[in-house]
Amino acid sequence: MICIRKITDEDFGLESIPFVNPRCRLGARGIVFNNENKIAILHKNLKNEYKLIGGGIDEDEDPTIAFKRECLEEAGCKVEIDDCLGTVEELKTLDDFKQTSYIYIAHVLEDLGHTDFTEQEKGEGSELLWLNIDDAMNVIKDSEDKLIASKFDSDKSVYHTKFIVRRDYEILKYYKNHS
Numbered sequence: 001m002i003c004i005r006k007i008t009d010e011d012f013g014l015e016s017i018p019f020v021n022p023r024c025r026l027g028a029r030g031i032v033f034n035n036e037n038k039i040a041i042l043h044k045n046l047k048n049e050y051k052l053i054g055g056g057i058d059e060d061e062d063p064t065i066a067f068k069r070e071c072l073e074e075a076g077c078k079v080e081i082d083d084c085l086g087t088v089e090e091l092k093t094l095d096d097f098k099q100t101s102y103i104y105i106a107h108v109l110e111d112l113g114h115t116d117f118t119e120q121e122k123g124e125g126s127e128l129l130w131l132n133i134d135d136a137m138n139v140i141k142d143s144e145d146k147l148i149a150s151k152f153d154s155d156k157s158v159y160h161t162k163f164i165v166r167r168d169y170e171i172l173k174y175y176k177n178h179s
Contacts, residue, residue, distance in 0.1 A: 001084070001086050001087055001102075002085075002086035002087070003086060003087050003088070003089060004085060004086045004087065004088050004103060004170070004171065004174045005088050005089075005167070005170045005171075005174065006088075006089045006090075006091060007088065007089070007090050007091065007163055007166055007167055007170070008091045008093070009091070009092070009093055009094060011166060012162055012166075014094065016091070016093040016094075017093045017094065018093070019091075019093060019096055019098070020096055021096065022096045022097055022098045023096065023097050023098070024097075024098045024099070024100075025056055025057075025097070025098070025099045025100075026056070026057040026063070026099070026100055026101070026102075027054060027055060027056055027057060027066075027099055027100070027101035027102070028054055028055070028057050028063045028064070028066035028067035028070060028101065028102045028104065029052050029053060029054020029055065029067065029070065029101050029102075029103060029104070029168075029171075030052060030053065030054060030067060030085070030103050030104035030105055030106060030171070031052060031104075031105050031106070031133075031171065031172065031175055032052075032053050032071055032075055032077065032079055032106050032107070032108065033105075033106070033107045033108065034077075034107075034108045034111070034130055035107075035108065036130070037132070038130040038131055038132055039052075039130065039131060039132075039133055039136050040052075040053045040071075040074070040075040040077070040128060040129075040130060041053075041128070041129040041130070041131050041136050041139070041140075042074050042075075042121075042126055042127075042128060042129075043126065043127050043128075043129050043139075044121070044124040044125060044126050044150075045124070045125030045126070045127065046123075046124045046125040046148065046150070047124050047125075047147060047148050047149075047150050047157075047161060048143050048146050048147055048148050049124075049143060049147060049161050049164065049165060050129075050136070050139045050140045050143050050165065050168075051140070051164050051165060051168050052168040052171060052172075053070055053071055053074045053075050054067060054070050054074075054101065055070045055073075055074070057102075063102040064081055064102075064104070067079075067081065067102070067104050067106070068081070068106075071106065072112070072116065073115065073116045073117070073118075074115060074116075074117070074121075074126075074128070075108075075115065075128055076111060076112045076113060076114050076115040076116070076128065077108045077109070077110065077111050077112065078108070078109045078110040078112065079106040079107060079108055079109060080106060080107055080109050081104050081105070081106045082104075082105045082106055082107060083104065083105040084102060084103065084104055084105075085103040085104070085105060085171070085174065085175065085178075086103055087100050087101060087102055087103065088100070088101050088103055088167050088170065088171060089101075090163045090167060092159070092160065092163060094156070094159065095156050095159065095160070097160075101167070103171055105175065115128055120150075120152045123151070123152060124150055124152065133172060133175075133176060136172060137169060137172045137173065137176070140165050140168050140169045140172070141165075141169050143165055144162060144165045144166060144169075147161045147162060147165070
């Protein structure tokens, strides 16, 4: 499987340090299109974060099942996966953390009309937006330097969120350049 992008501390002008005993996490996320050709974006108002739909893969969970579950929770939609673009690696050496995400393209089969946000997502003022791809890229890119720490996260909240918004911007850029 192709690695679309590796995101490292250097992408933010920081110096990477050697990993000691990194925590590793797998994720499943991607671009979800509705019937108006708009994509689902999760906006966390209190963090000024804009991101694609997706999240962590549970132990022994298939990545495609994880992505479909995340679409139900965060976008309130049943989806059909059209393609897997590849993976994105996030190498957060300053927190000894590695994440590899499987990246999917999907379309909405059924909009259930309600999301099932976690308590943290609710506490961060989450809302679902449907934007065209250019507007999505713009709000994601613009938010990178305006992020606000979450009361739910560690002291590295903004550090982690910068990786998230950069990752999702790079996913959209890759998709736009290769579709």
